[in-house]
Amino acid sequence: MDFNYTEEQEKLRKEVHEFFSSNLPSDYRPRGVGGTGTTLEQFQFWMDLQRKAGAKGYLTPGWSKASGGLGLSDMEQGIVSEETSYWGATWPGSQGIRVCGPPVHVFGTEEQKSTFLPGIAKGEVIWYQAFTEPDAGSDEANVSLRATEENDHYILNGQKTFITAPGPADYLYTLARTQDVIPKHRGISLFLIDAHSPGISYSALATLGIFTVDIFFDNVKVPKSRLLGELNRGFYHAMVTFEFERSTTGAAAGARRNLEELIEFCREEKRNGQPLLKDPAVRNLLADRAIEMELSWLQGWFAAWHFSQRDKLGSPPPEAGGLHGKVVSADRAQQLIDSLGLYGQLRRGSKYCKYEGRAANAWMSSRSTHPAGTIEINKIVLAGRGLGLPRIPAKFNKEIRAAVEGVGV
Amino acid sequence: MEFTFTEEQEMLRTSARDFLETECTEKLVREVEDGDEGYSPELWKKIADLGWLGLVYPEQYGGAGMNVIDLAVLYEEFGRTMFPSPHLSTVVLGGMTVLEAGSDAQKADILPKIADGSKIVALALTEPESAWEMKKTWDPEGVTVSATADGDNYVIDGTKLFVHDAVVADDILVVTRTKTGGNPADGITLFLVDAKSSGISVMPLITVAGDKQCEVAFNKVKVPKASIVGELNGGWAPLSKAMQVATVMLCAQMLGAGQRLLELSVDYAKTRIQFDMPIGINQYIQEHCVFLLRDVNGGRWSTYLAAWKLAEGEPCDFEVSVAKAWGSDAHEHACWCAHQVHAGVGYTVFDGVVPLYSRRGKTLQLYMGDTAYHKEKIATILEGWPAPEKPKAKPLGLWEEVPDRGWIPEWWNEFDKGT
Numbered sequence: 109m110d111f112n113y114t115e116e117q118e119k120l121r122k123e124v125h126e127f128f129s130s131n132l133p134s135d136y137r138p139r140g141v142g143g144t145g146t147t148l149e150q151f152q153f154w155m156d157l158q159r160k161a162g163a164k165g166y167l168t169p170g171w172s173k174a175s176g177g178l179g180l181s182d183m184e185q186g187i188v189s190e191e192t193s194y195w196g197a198t199w200p201g202s203q204g205i206r207v208c209g210p211p212v213h214v215f216g217t218e219e220q221k222s223t224f225l226p227g228i229a230k231g232e233v234i235w236y237q238a239f240t241e242p243d244a245g246s247d248e249a250n251v252s253l254r255a256t257e258e259n260d261h262y263i264l265n266g267q268k269t270f271i272t273a274p275g276p277a278d279y280l281y282t283l284a285r286t287q288d289v290i291p292k293h294r295g296i297s298l299f300l301i302d303a304h305s306p307g308i309s310y311s312a313l314a315t316l317g318i319f320t321v322d323i324f325f326d327n328v329k330v331p332k333s334r335l336l337g338e339l340n341r342g343f344y345h346a347m348v349t350f351e352f353e354r355s356t357t358g359a360a361a362g363a364r365r366n367l368e369e370l371i372e373f374c375r376e377e378k379r380n381g382q383p384l385l386k387d388p389a390v391r392n393l394l395a396d397r398a399i400e401m402e403l404s405w406l407q408g409w410f411a412a413w414h415f416s417q418r419d420k421l422g423s424p425p426p427e428a429g430g431l432h433g434k435v436v437s438a439d440r441a442q443q444l445i446d447s448l449g450l451y452g453q454l455r456r457g458s459k460y461c462k463y464e465g466r467a468a469n470a471w472m473s474s475r476s477t478h479p480a481g482t483i484e485i486n487k488i489v490l491a492g493r494g495l496g497l498p499r500i501p502a503k504f505n506k507e508i509r510a511a512v513e514g515v516g517v
Numbered sequence: 518m519e520f521t522f523t524e525e526q527e528m529l530r531t532s533a534r535d536f537l538e539t540e541c542t543e544k545l546v547r548e549v550e551d552g553d554e555g556y557s558p559e560l561w562k563k564i565a566d567l568g569w570l571g572l573v574y575p576e577q578y579g580g581a582g583m584n585v586i587d588l589a590v591l592y593e594e595f596g597r598t599m600f601p602s603p604h605l606s607t608v609v610l611g612g613m614t615v616l617e618a619g620s621d622a623q624k625a626d627i628l629p630k631i632a633d634g635s636k637i638v639a640l641a642l643t644e645p646e647s648a649w650e651m652k653k654t655w656d657p658e659g660v661t662v663s664a665t666a667d668g669d670n671y672v673i674d675g676t677k678l679f680v681h682d683a684v685v686a687d688d689i690l691v692v693t694r695t696k697t698g699g700n701p702a703d704g705i706t707l708f709l710v711d712a713k714s715s716g717i718s719v720m721p722l723i724t725v726a727g728d729k730q731c732e733v734a735f736n737k738v739k740v741p742k743a744s745i746v747g748e749l750n751g752g753w754a755p756l757s758k759a760m761q762v763a764t765v766m767l768c769a770q771m772l773g774a775g776q777r778l779l780e781l782s783v784d785y786a787k788t789r790i791q792f793d794m795p796i797g798i799n800q801y802i803q804e805h806c807v808f809l810l811r812d813v814n815g816g817r818w819s820t821y822l823a824a825w826k827l828a829e830g831e832p833c834d835f836e837v838s839v840a841k842a843w844g845s846d847a848h849e850h851a852c853w854c855a856h857q858v859h860a861g862v863g864y865t866v867f868d869g870v871v872p873l874y875s876r877r878g879k880t881l882q883l884y885m886g887d888t889a890y891h892k893e894k895i896a897t898i899l900e901g902w903p904a905p906e907k908p909k910a911k912p913l914g915l916w917e918e919v920p921d922r923g924w925i926p927e928w929w930n931e932f933d934k935g936t
Contacts, residue, residue, distance in 0.1 A: 131910055146921070150915050395899070428811035491804075496787070
């Protein structure tokens with residue numbers, strides 16, 4: 109057992125820390141909604157910093173030097189991700205970095221790798237992970253965006269929705285149906301698509317939290333060379349994506365920074381002549397956050413460590429920390445907004461606004477706990493795969509639907 | 518960073534589990550509860566032979582020279598089988614305080630006797646008033662029982678409450694106030710007193726756990742100066758170190774108990790048939806099982822982080838309080854979930870094992886501070902956190918108060934949205 113970082117890890121941390129502290133302006137304020145700022149200037153700032161980080165290899169530290177990374181180990185990557193999150197840096201290109209790039213590494217052709225990976229590593233491009241559809245949310249395999257083979261390309265028709273849009277898209281990483289088959293997940297393929305291909309159109313789908321879009325496909329021509337991995341194996345390939353999406357050490361570091369900011373606010377802000385820090389309800393809230401931060405730190409590093417030992421240890425034990433975070437996030441946001449009384453309602457820039465409207469933003473975005481699976485789906489997965497509890501086999505679903513249709517109406 | 522146990526720790530875990538599953542049966546736990554002593558002397562002798570009473574003491578005192586992480590591994594197994602014994606009182610709170618602060622003569626006299634099973638110690642800390650004022654219960658502020666110098670002796674006077682294992686203790690480690698005013702921690706003196714000294718009366722209380730927590734009244738008890746452990750007025754520091762270890766051991770026990778509750782509940786959910794199906798197919802039941810997993814898993818590494826820091830001799834007030842604040846709440850919730858899965862079967866006192874865990878769990882949650890107590894400790898630590906670090910590049914004025922009016926970022930207006 110050892111909870112220390114190694115000397116090399118500490119050295120790396122210092123370097124990355126220095127990168128951020130010397131490149132972020134002293135009047136920088138971490139922002140909640142959208143992460144990448146709401147003004148054009150703020151967005152441009154992040155794109156510029158993203159390029160600088162890319163030049164250092166900090167966006168994709170785990171990738172080989174040849175593909176624009178630093179060739180760092182799983183544990184060292186955890187350090188970079190901690191520092192990045194501590195400073196509240198949310199990259200416009202994060203989906204390419206975290207979600208779309210890794211499977212290109214694993215399943216891509218040499219041509220795909222050389223076309224797509226350098227831009228991601230250098231921080232030049234923005235990818236959207238375009239998976240969700242109106243009828244394929246939690247039921248991810250129910251994809252109906254259709255890709256029909258025609259000569260040397262596919263023709264795509266259909267719709268994606270709730271696609272996170274941290275900036276203008278360059279590429280889409282998309283699941284499309286290439287075969288009608290039971291089970292449904294055996295007929296899905298992955299495509300790497302130019303975001304401005306003729307026939308693609310976008311409309312805004314603003315949410316209480318991060319900005320998302322609807323994407324419509326009207327006879328969009330995608331060359332066959334843009335199919336990623338094997339035809340009809342896309343769903344399985346995408347599972348690799350989910351693994352990447354869920355491994356993180358950054359969450360706790362981001363939570364630490366948030367907690368530091370909140371403590372500072374509660375130190376300066378007074379009520380009844382006393383700092384908010386002395387208010388029992390506020391103390392309770394801060395302690396809850398500190399406990400969750402610490403548990404998340406341990407969980408993040410345990411996951412990173414287990415992943416680094418995967419050859420020896422195999423798949424990790426069932427882990428409910430992510431579920432816990434989702435379950436309590438709404439409570440924490442509510443405690444915070446309520447602790448500001450009537451002022452909690454005020455958004456940033458409003459007269460009398462306190463804490464830069466962060467309580468209101470956090471509270472609004474806490475209404476959504478669905479990214480990487482709703483709370484309910486998390487429970488179902490943990491109960492089934494984690495604890496081995498029984499479930500009704502999918503082959504009965506249609507029969508059950510037929511039996512209950514109209515019942516109770 | 519390494520989330521591993523040593524080979525010795527794995528062996529200790531396996532052998533402890535095998536031994537306790539055979540020796541510390543549910544039947545034994547119930548018998549001990551019904552008895553007057555709160556432990557099984559035969560089993561106590563056996564674990565002395567296994568070296569579990571001297572586990573963390575140096576070899577010169579008859580110990581095995583192991584550390585707090587090893588001890589936590591053992592305590593997880595204690596928790597799993599609800600092992601009823603004065604181990605925490607004797608080995609951790611009594612013995613480790615003596616090891617930390619005692620004179621060479623005291624250590625040479627007392628520790629080997631603890632290690633060979635011939636001496637049981639109880640800690641008399643909490644008092645009727647301090648137990649009622651929850652913020653003071655485990656702090657020096659709460660200590661009012663006085664010890665007054667009288668020639669070569671001291672006279673201890675006052676009442677201690679919720680003293681674990683006092684009915685069977687050979688010695689009682691009494692936490693007294695020998696000075697008032699100023700810093701409350703300054704003025705605490707520890708006495709290791711023969712439990713049979715005249716003027717001491719012990720009365721067991723009736724608790725939900727059926728364990729032996731007592732009222733111990735000291736009626737002008739005369740004790741020799743030589744029975745002071747550590748410095749006059751300087752008893753709090755060594756005691757609080759032992760209390761930190763005890764706190765982490767309680768977390769380890771709750772972890773072991775919680776793990777068992779999880780196994781029992783998942784097993785019951787898979788095998789209990791209602792409406793022609795195992796009840797575990799219902800998502801309401803699954804939810805209880807998943808939360809049990811959350812409650813148990815969440816505490817594993819926070820417990821071992823605290824144990825590791827204690828073993829390394831690093832300051833760990835924050836880590837210990839995080840482990841106990843989470844652990845106590847999570848354990849209460851874990852017991853609740855297990856009850857829900859087991860329903861009526863989880864409610865029967867004589868047949869069901871869940872109520873046994875539940876009742877005994879409450880003591881683990883409260884002892885050495887419950888969640889509210891440790892959250893307040895955490896909040897006090899957070900007050901001392903530094904301000905967030907400011908970056909150093911020249912200001913750009915980009916983060917002026919731009920009103921958060923809309924829901925759509927500006928770049929969207931420039932974006933080519935296609936047809």
